[in-house]
Amino acid sequence: MMLPKIIFCIAVSLATLAVILLALVSPVSHRKPSKNNSRPWLALSLYIQQPHISSSNAQPAAAADAGAFIFHQILTEGPENTSRVVGKAQGFIIPLEQFAQSAFNVIYLTFDTPDYSGSLSVQAKHIAHKDTEQLTVVGGTGSFAFARGLAVFAQTDRQQSDGDATYHVKLHLNFPNHSRTIPG
Structure with a gap:
């Protein structure tokens, strides 16, 4: 027993x-935590420029009609208009006071590169028409799925030949699922 x-x-x-x-x-x-898992933030620096359109197919890249601002521009790696194109910036903004909180006031940044494929949605509700605007990233798709963060838009000193300004965009993104971060 x-x-x-x-x-x-x-x-x-x-x-x-x-x-x-x-x-x-x-x-x-x-x-030890891997380099990718220890850093849930991604920082990107891009430029928004007017697309290069031949004069025979000229269509306005940005149009303001009845108080709405509709635009379709390109994203490049550098400030020069000959820099590598990495995507598009598109949006529909109604800057009028009564539409300031409109769900339409969103800028979509779409990426198509070997490193990044997807889009980011940037809220454009509180635009004060300053040289530098700090806006909120409210979501994304593809490589940027569920991204949150800041998008700082700053007008550069560079003017294009047609008088349009180039904008420098600094993105500071956070991903809620820390195990799914993009190496930066």
Whole structure:
């Protein structure tokens, strides 16, 4: 009768010891967080410019009609209009006071590069028509799924030949699921 109790106590003790040893020597418990998982933020720097359109197919890239501002511009890596195109900036903004909180006031930044494919939605509700605007990123798709953060739009000193300004966009993005971050 005593032998089964001793065997049971030894088995429980060995099982407990095995669990403790596995916890102490397991490579998973001592693994340092990877570089990607330790940084839930992504910072990007881009430029919004007028698209290059031949004079025979000229259509306005931005139009203001009856108080609405509709635009379709390109995103480039650098400030020069010859920089590599990385996507598009499109939007529909009604700057009138009574539409300041309109859900239509959104700027969509669409990316199509080997590193990033998807889009970001930037709220444009509180535009004060300053040289620098800080807007809120409210979501994204593809590589930017569920992104949140800030988008700082600043007019550069560069004027294009047609008089349109170039805008520098700094994106500071956070991803709610920290295990799914994009290396920056």
